[in-house]
Amino acid sequence: xxxxxxxEKNSRRWAEYEETLNKVxxxxxxxxxxxxxxxxREMCADLALARHRxxxxxxxxxxxxxxxxxxxxxxxxxxxxxxxxxxxxxVDFPVSVRSEWRLLIIATLxxxxxxxxxxxxxxxxxxxxxxxxVLGPQMMGQLDMMYGSEDDQISNLRSEYGSNxxxxxxxxxxxxxxxxxxxxxGILACLGSLFFLAFNGVYFGAVVAYIHTACxxxxxxxxxxxxxxxxxxxxxxxxxxxxxIGLGLLHPGRKTRSRSLMDAGxxxxxLIIGAAxxxxxxxxxxxxxxxxxxPAMVKYSVGIAFWILCFLxxxxxxxxxxxxxxxxxxx
Numbered sequence: 627x628x629x630x631x632x633x634e635k636n637s638r639r640w641a642e643y644e645e646t647l648n649k650v651x652x653x654x655x656x657x658x659x660x661x662x663x664x665x666x667r668e669m670c671a672d673l674a675l676a677r678h679r680x681x682x683x684x685x686x687x688x689x690x691x692x693x694x695x696x697x698x699x700x701x702x703x704x705x706x707x708x709x710x711x712x713x714x715x716x717v718d719f720p721v722s723v724r725s726e727w728r729l730l731i732i733a734t735l736x737x738x739x740x741x742x743x744x745x746x747x748x749x750x751x752x753x754x755x756x757x758x759x760v761l762g763p764q765m766m767g768q769l770d771m772m773y774g775s776e777d778d779q780i781s782n783l784r785s786e787y788g789s790n791x792x793x794x795x796x797x798x799x800x801x802x803x804x805x806x807x808x809x810x811x812g813i814l815a816c817l818g819s820l821f822f823l824a825f826n827g828v829y830f831g832a833v834v835a836y837i838h839t840a841c842x843x844x845x846x847x848x849x850x851x852x853x854x855x856x857x858x859x860x861x862x863x864x865x866x867x868x869x870x871i872g873l874g875l876l877h878p879g880r881k882t883r884s885r886s887l888m889d890a891g892x893x894x895x896x897l898i899i900g901a902a903x904x905x906x907x908x909x910x911x912x913x914x915x916x917x918x919x920x921p922a923m924v925k926y927s928v929g930i931a932f933w934i935l936c937f938l939x940x941x942x943x944x945x946x947x948x949x950x951x952x953x954x955x956x957x
Contacts, residue, residue: 629681636672640692643669647695666696717944719900724940726866726897729873733865736820737858740827741834748835757839760832766840769833773841773849794913801857801905805864809898812868815876819868826861848922851929852915855936856908860901867897904936 643665650662673689723730748757758766804826811818837846874890875883911932916925 629676629679629685632676632679632681633685639665639668640672640689643696644692647692647699650699662696663700666693666700669693669696714896714899715903718896719903720940720943722893722896723863723866723900726870729866729869730862733819733823733862733869736823736865737827737862740824741831744828744831745834745838748832749838757832757836760828761836765833766836769836769841773837773845791913793917794909797909797912798906801860801909802902805860805898805901805905808861808864809868809871809894809901812871812894813875814872816869816872819865819872822868823862823865844922848920848925849916851925852932853908853911854929855933856904856911859936859940860904860908863897863901863904867894867901870894870897 646662646665669689669692673686673693676685676689744760761769804822808819808822808826811820811822837843871887871890871894874886874888874893878886881889915928
């Protein structure tokens, strides 16, 4: 085939490809870009063939320019750091949570059932021996110090941590450490994540039981009201991420086990990163709001508002976006 015949045969396809690139550059709305990668590969093949058959510099230069433009469009940066972060918070994280709704149910039940069971048992079986077996005398002493009296709560917290910022740092170290232990436990065929979720449920249930038995319930609930939604939901989502890792190990399908584990790790990243961000927000609230001398009704109202906000955010944010297709409209 001569160069002129080659150009006549493919000129319409080249013109369509160039027109598509022009529209992409102008960021036109309602533009279907699904065929751009295929068209780009075809242009690469045409350029290679034109060079191999030596169809001349003008054709080679034109095809080379079109290939370079296509490469820049396909591989250009998706957006700045803040744009990527905003999209992750507004779309990717809540959509990934909803896409793993089965794991959400399992992780929630693994945590909430032991918590409620132990707390209810404490109301009807107020025996300190089993509570002490769970909490230990040191933790019981700390609970007495922090919540033994509503009047002493603020001063005791300030004397222990020194400042709001130091409280914030302590909660970051403690709570994110818990989340990542739950996440890492998934590598033990899901059993580690399930164990840490159940263990924390039992532990928090014992705390609630002890508070109702020996401490000031108002001092406790006014303190935890503000940050509890972010902290507890983040813990459950960290468990979801760990379960996803474990399932990748248990059910590789037609993939090799190492490849399945790698894919599961990638799929779990939005969950654990989102859980870490929620834990960070909880630590900010816990350090700079929860221990402030604010009327109880205000703290309860803010706490209820945060719970509602979290449920609405995880349930509604990013709707209409197909997570599996990288953020394109499900329609």
